[in-house]
Amino acid sequence: MTRSKRETERTYETPAAYDASWLAGLLDVEGIASVAERGTEKLDAVYYDTDDLRLVGASVTLRRRTGGADAGWRLKLPMSGADQEEVSAPLSKAIPNTLRDLVVSRVRETELRPVVRIRSTRRVRHLLDSAGTVLAELSLDEVRADFLSATTSRASWTEMEVTLAEDIDSSLLDGVDERLRDKGIGCAGYPSKLARALEETGAEVPLLPDTGRETVVPGSAADEVLSYVDQQARTLVDIDPAVRRGLPDAVHKMRVTCRRLRSTLRTYRPVLDRKVTDPIREELKWLGGELAAARDQEVLAERLGSHIRALPRELLLGRVDARLQEWNVTRTAEARQRTLDALRSPRYLELLDSLTALAEQPPLARKAETGPEKVMVKAILKEYERLVGRVAHALELSPGTERDEALHQARKAAKRTRYATEPARASLGKPAKRLGRRVKAVQKVLGDHQDSVGARQALRNLALEAHAAHEPSFTWGLLYGQEQAEADTCERNVPTVWAPASKPRLRKALAG
Template sequence: MLSRHTEREDKFTVADDVALPGLDDLVSPGGQAVTDSFRLVNLYHDTDERDLRQARLTLRRRTGGPDAGWQLKLPAGPARTEVSSRSRARTVPSALAAVVLGLTRGRPLVPIAELTTERAVVRLLDEGGVLLAEVADDRVSSATLGGEARLDHWREVEVELGPAGDEALLGRIGHRLVEAGASPSTYGSKLGRALGAPAPRLPEPAELTTVADVLSRYVSTQCAEIVAGDLALRLGEPQVHRTRVAIRRLRSTLRVFAPLLDPEPSLRLDTELRWFAGLLGEVRDREVLLERLQGQLADLEPELVLGPVAADLDVLLTGEAAQHLRAARESLTTARHLELLEALVRWQTEPAFAEGVGAPAKEVRVLAQGAATTMRRRLKQALRAGDEQEERLHRARKAAKRARYAAELAEPVWSRAAAQVSAAKDLQTQLGEHQDSAVSVVFLRRAGAAAGGRSGRNGFTYGLLLAREQQRAAAIRAALGVAG
């Protein structure tokens, strides 16, 4: 079983002969400073390709001390999230291996470094015995494993906030350490210091001088966002909306800038992104629909809400969302999904460019403007549509998204990109509201019919909501000047 908590700490480098300052006066009346000492042995694991380190994650097995076991640490803004297993197994627990599977893509996790730490701890407690902060004076010996061994020894101090502490306390302790001769560490982790080199980074152009530079930066950002969404889903913290938006942006780039891309790998990636987006869409669509209908119910006069409509909607849509979320999680272990993640990493490092990407960066505006032209053409087609009106409006909405994302991509090198982003976003919002109404109508028709056949329920309120959704859709079409 895994547990999780957020860790906020600062690290300081300290010479061996520096005496640390007293901290007892930082404890409030009734509190106390408690000292202890431990010998910790940490065995760090990663793939031979250093997939975890590149993603700024560390995975270790600790022996000794109160938190012996396995810990996976992930970046979380200025803090870190620690996912722990109390397992004493020598091999990586399957639950933790499953969390990082999207990063390793099945490659074995092997020991890469062993660190031994002699730790002297001062724990500052408030009057209720709750931890304010923990100050750990660590004397570390490290040895890298595999290939050429690298030995090192150093002293550092970690100051970690407890649940009763705050940033001001962290600052006061840090200021006192610096006055005593410590200096802020330039390493984000002990493992980074042991390995002696900065974590590998994906290449990013220093300047956007060519079309390839502009495309590479945008594509790499979306790929990284999708991989981060995969990790969040495995951790049980699905970022469905953010991940879907990144998928949309990447698919839009594959379509709009297709003349600059190798068609075969682009089509293959687009197909797999559409598959994964479909799984996430089933979850997100129900979340959006539930929020929308709950808001509309709250606006109705109480006498117009007949029966437990809100509760029934919550049970139905939350249950369906949970079912589709399970399906999305089950897909994470499939060969198809792991191959998609592998493809995303390849596109970050070696995007499948064709001829023309060596042109000056500002030339991306040509295809971005073409996406805006397509958006306007499809809107005009929808304005004249008859029986195919819903489909035409849906196509215009997709074109608006592509025009927006294409302009976002070009924004660093095209002065007029912001205007296109704004215009496309406005149209996307209008057509998105129309699409949401259309989806709501279909759902309300189904839910209302089902309610009519259940004891203690009836379809009146569902029918009322359906009629109002139809009115909203009609008002949007009228505002756009759509025929019919």
């Protein structure tokens, strides 16, 4: 069993005098009422990584620690700013599978082995408020580090850490930092003990794989497109642990990343050879499809649940809440298992490998060295003209199933057009950004319409299930009618939202 928490800490050089002469200054920090001695701990941590230190390169650490109150396995994943998310598991001899899964997107099938051992003698103090609540932990560490190579090398140093307690505002650390600096105590020059251990033991940290960008003309169309593709590929790897743990919105972010990559590789075929990129696009389509059930169910459950909560109680006839919950639990479990099966498959790892190979050996096509303005404008306008045609076709149809599908196809074209503008924003500037914003508004209203189509299908099935169980189906029919009304409103709004996105001046501005 694992648990996670957000960890916010700062590391400092050792103060000249670790005593009351500077500790008293911390009592001037708002909220801190006292400093309590908590004794000394002996800690022994072994850090695991690949031979080429892929986790270190991704600012990820995996360690097994004995001693102290938090003995066990710890995986630290980077978050926004200097924060980290710490995922813990009980002490065991082997790396827990739950933690190994969370690094597989970064290490693939490469073996993890012990690379550094760090032993610390830690003197601990707690910073408390007036009620005795722990606000932060302040520790002085005497550190011995061994790099576990064929020839073991050693380093030693002392440092101080201040770690914020859970649910405490980070402004407290700012106050502590200010008081420490007043005493001449500066931040350490290393992001972590592991980073310092690697440098001070003289470990030869292997360089990360070459991106292959030396074959790309700087400022060319290929340079712009590959920068965007690299960014999205890194996002796919980074979001993987959150998807495996079922964190909110994680599946959605991964699915959108797949779409962005697919769309970019399709739109910019003149830049990157499609003989290489088309198979990658197919695999991205497969992964997006495996994620679809989980994301669609998430959206549907939230939508139907909110509509049910908004109804007066007298309109809820039968087992409405219970039936929706049963329906959601079953479908969510099935969809989540499908997602996990995909992420644990060799096919997924091969996809990640193919994206890495794309960066290391870019498959440049005939327009790769061309300036980005000409190539990207032509590619964006090609997607845009397809969108124009699909919107016009949808608006010509009468309301019904055929029009619903046509609006759905227009929505997909709007996404592709919007995604086409994203790699080009650096070189095309405001015209690309403006077109992207206008198309996003169209995508939004078409997305709302498609969500209603999916909701109506689900409500019809729920009504049939209720009827078969001899339960009233009135509420499901009422909700169906509401969804139909929302869809009608979306359809009426399409021409209004489309008008700003269809102005000829947008095309002229983009084309220069």
